[in-house]
Amino acid sequence: MVQDLVDGVLRGLAERGVVRGPVAAVRVRIGALEFHSREALVLAFSALSGGTILDGARLDLEVVPAMLWCEGCGRITEFGDGVDGHDPLPSAACPGCGTVGALTGGRGVERMEVDLASGTSGA
Numbered sequence: 001m002v003q004d005l006v007d008g009v010l011r012g013l014a015e016r017g018v019v020r021g022p023v024a025a026v027r028v029r030i031g032a033l034e035f036h037s038r039e040a041l042v043l044a045f046s047a048l049s050g051g052t053i054l055d056g057a058r059l060d061l062e063v064v065p066a067m068l069w070c071e072g073c074g075r076i077t078e079f080g081d082g083v084d085g086h087d088p089l090p091s092a093a094c095p096g097c098g099t100v101g102a103l104t105g106g107r108g109v110e111r112m113e114v115d116l117a118s119g120t121s122g123a
């Protein structure tokens with residue numbers, strides 16, 4: 001998944017004629033069920049981007065939460081990171097009444113924007 005992310009960003013940059021870094025930051029909108037933890041995702045991104053023009057770029061994550069609509073009490077709860085998206089039917093317990101229900105949403109990776117480092121100050 002992270003390899004696809006890195007490849008996608010690099011491809012997008014190449015299409016815009018950007019073939020040289022440095023890139024300051026990559027902003028990604030990502031579903032909460034697409035990853036295990038921010039820390040792991042950031043680590044994987046920095047490992048896979050090493051040696052590319054994304055080397056050293058900061059990964060800014062905008063997490064799209066998964067939603068739980070509780071059948072027990074009707075409460076709607078948003079879950080950010082920390083839910084197990086590798087479960088084919090992700091579920092979570094309602095914080096209100098404890099009823100376990102299926103999560104919806106929180107999928108997809110989109111809107112990959114890139115901030116190019118400007119100038120050469122500090123280099």
Ligand SMILES: [Zn+2]
Binds near residue numbers: 075094095
């Ligand atoms: Zn409930």
